[in-house]
Amino acid sequence: MLLKETQEKLIPTLKTYFGYDSFRDQQQQIVESVLSKNDNLVIMPTGGGKSICFQLPALLFEGLTLVISPLIALMKDQVDGLKANGIEADFFNSSQESIEQAIIFEKVFQKELKLLYVAPESLSLLENILNEDYISCIAIDEAHCISSWGHDFRPSYQQLGFLKQSLPNTPIIALTATADKATRADILEQLSIPSATQFISSFDRKNIELEVRPANDRLSQIIKFIRKQPNESGIIYCLSRKGTEQTAAKLQQNGIDAAAYHAGLNFVERSKTQEDFIYDKTKVVCATVAFGMGIDKSNVRWVIHYNMPKNIEGYYQEIGRCGRDGVAANALLFHSYSDVIQLRKFMSGASNEEVQAAKLDRMKQFSEATTCRRKILLSYFGELLAENCGNCDVCKNPPQFFNGTIIAQKALSVITRLKESEAIGTVIDVLRGAHNATVLEKGYDQLKSHGVGSEISWRDWQQYLIQLTNQGYCEIAFHKNNALQLTDFSKKVLFEGEQVNLTRPVAFKEQPTVDKKA
Numbered sequence: 001m002l003l004k005e006t007q008e009k010l011i012p013t014l015k016t017y018f019g020y021d022s023f024r025d026q027q028q029q030i031v032e033s034v035l036s037k038n039d040n041l042v043i044m045p046t047g048g049g050k051s052i053c054f055q056l057p058a059l060l061f062e063g064l065t066l067v068i069s070p071l072i073a074l075m076k077d078q079v080d081g082l083k084a085n086g087i088e089a090d091f092f093n094s095s096q097e098s099i100e101q102a103i104i105f106e107k108v109f110q111k112e113l114k115l116l117y118v119a120p121e122s123l124s125l126l127e128n129i130l131n132e133d134y135i136s137c138i139a140i141d142e143a144h145c146i147s148s149w150g151h152d153f154r155p156s157y158q159q160l161g162f163l164k165q166s167l168p169n170t171p172i173i174a175l176t177a178t179a180d181k182a183t184r185a186d187i188l189e190q191l192s193i194p195s196a197t198q199f200i201s202s203f204d205r206k207n208i209e210l211e212v213r214p215a216n217d218r219l220s221q222i223i224k225f226i227r228k229q230p231n232e233s234g235i236i237y238c239l240s241r242k243g244t245e246q247t248a249a250k251l252q253q254n255g256i257d258a259a260a261y262h263a264g265l266n267f268v269e270r271s272k273t274q275e276d277f278i279y280d281k282t283k284v285v286c287a288t289v290a291f292g293m294g295i296d297k298s299n300v301r302w303v304i305h306y307n308m309p310k311n312i313e314g315y316y317q318e319i320g321r322c323g324r325d326g327v328a329a330n331a332l333l334f335h336s337y338s339d340v341i342q343l344r345k346f347m348s349g350a351s352n353e354e355v356q357a358a359k360l361d362r363m364k365q366f367s368e369a370t371t372c373r374r375k376i377l378l379s380y381f382g383e384l385l386a387e388n389c390g391n392c393d394v395c396k397n398p399p400q401f402f403n404g405t406i407i408a409q410k411a412l413s414v415i416t417r418l419k420e421s422e423a424i425g426t427v428i429d430v431l432r433g434a435h436n437a438t439v440l441e442k443g444y445d446q447l448k449s450h451g452v453g454s455e456i457s458w459r460d461w462q463q464y465l466i467q468l469t470n471q472g473y474c475e476i477a478f479h480k481n482n483a484l485q486l487t488d489f490s491k492k493v494l495f496e497g498e499q500v501n502l503t504r505p506v507a508f509k510e511q512p513t514v515d516k517k518a
């Protein structure tokens with residue numbers, strides 16, 4: 001139980017030091033639990049507001065809160081941010097001169113500091129202050145790094161197990177955005193905090209509208225999209241460095257203020273782009289996935305994936321960079337068949353190729369879904385949504401199914417005639433009766449089924465074939481030049497009268513013009 005006196009300080013402290021009027025979601029319960037000296041495990045998505053959960057208690061504790069964080073590069077920024085709010089904070093790492101370290105020790109001994117950020121590998125240097133005279137609380141950020149089951153294991157985190165032994169009465173708060181159950185249990189075990197209170201937030205970011213569109217003429221779709229909200233900030237994620245530069249250049253040619261960001265640019269260029277974006281000088285950044293980590297900008301209004309991400313974790317993390325202020329935001333993903341093929345190629349030969357390929361498959365299924373996308377997304381993270389979300393393109397525009405058996409039969413018979421050796425493009429050419437070089441050279445114009453699907457447009461065929469692949473009626477042989485091949489299901493359609501349901505291909509939908517802030 002928290003003293004009434006402490007309880008009454010919570011909101012005023014939040015307001016004075018952080019400028020917020022109220023807590024978000026579970027923040028207050030977490031803060032109270034920390035102040036009651038419980039051990040805690042906090043699972044909250046990126047942008048959820050984890051920092052307050054230890055920074056605010058730090059202000060109300062007598063002594064120092066030690067913050068273990070793996071990102072030395074971000075420590076200075078975080079500390080500068082705290083100092084700007086009038087909070088006594090500092091960071092400690094092995095790159096500092098011994099005089100700087102001595103100054104920090106002195107501040108600790110004088111009990112002047114409220115928060116001290118330290119990298120796990122520098123912790124041993126702090127031995128003489130690691131006692132309860134000085135340390136009131138220990139926050140372990142990115143706590144999943146302690147577990148070899150997590151996706152970002154760091155050996156230096158394993159030594160944190162000793163903290164509970166040296167400071168048995170000091171509350172520990174471990175925080176992470178990784179929700180996986182096995183990792184959670186491992187964190188508790190390794191930190192020796194088996195009875196920690198667990199706070200697991202929903203991963204749902206309701207304010208982000210999810211939308212997936214076929215990748216036809218992406219650039220003009222993007223230009224239209226941006227012109228509807230020209231004063232808002234957004235990020236366009238591209239697969240390659242070249243892609244970021246080309247997209248930025250084309251947007252500039254169309255009068256849109258856009259910059260490129262990727263790891264190949266020098267530090268000065270990158271910092272400038274980042275700053276200009278943060279301070280709203282540049283509205284649009286075309287970036288590789290390197291952009292956004294540690295960027296604290298709450299009013300990013302939209303994220304576009306020009307290319308397909310390679311898994312749902314990445315997609316979710318990237319779209320999570322918009323709408324952090326809770327105001328309506330848009331996540332638009334372009335679903336491209338050739339992107340999937342390219343990503344699949346990148347993976348080939350990797351030690352965990354199978355895992356990566358399975359993850360890419362899930363991403364593909366998400367993109368091609370005909371049910372609420374948020375349900376799919378959250379179920380991926382183990383969270384079940386009872387109702388459809390109403391804020392994704394599928395909910396807003398439910399697909400209409402029709403009997404597509406004849407379409408499927410035409411496609412599958414062409415695939416058969418092509419001896420399962422041609423990729424989607426040639427399959428469509430033959431279906432549509434094209435007379436281009438490949439078709440003529442290989443004599444495909446002589447096939448009985450040449451032109452059997454000429455009434456359907458090229459784009460529509462593309463989408464039908466994707467749907468058929470998705471439903472398992474055919475498959476792509478990634479190791480055989482992406483040839484479309486038959487499956488056991490194909491035979492049922494061709495020979496056993498199995499009926500196939502398809503949805504009408506989506507034409508490019510206009511974005512509704514809504515005033516987000518209204």
Ligand code: ADP
Pocket residue numbers: 020021022023024027044045046047048049050051052296297298324
């Ligand atoms: P995380 O560490 O979980 O990624 P942060 O602690 O960096 O998230 O917070 C994300 C954003 O939310 C920041 O811009 C922060 O200022 C803002 N924020 C956090 N708590 C609140 C609150 N109670 N009210 C308003 N904004 C908040």
Ligand code: ZN
Pocket residue numbers: 371372373374375388389390391392393394395
């Ligand atoms: Zn939905």
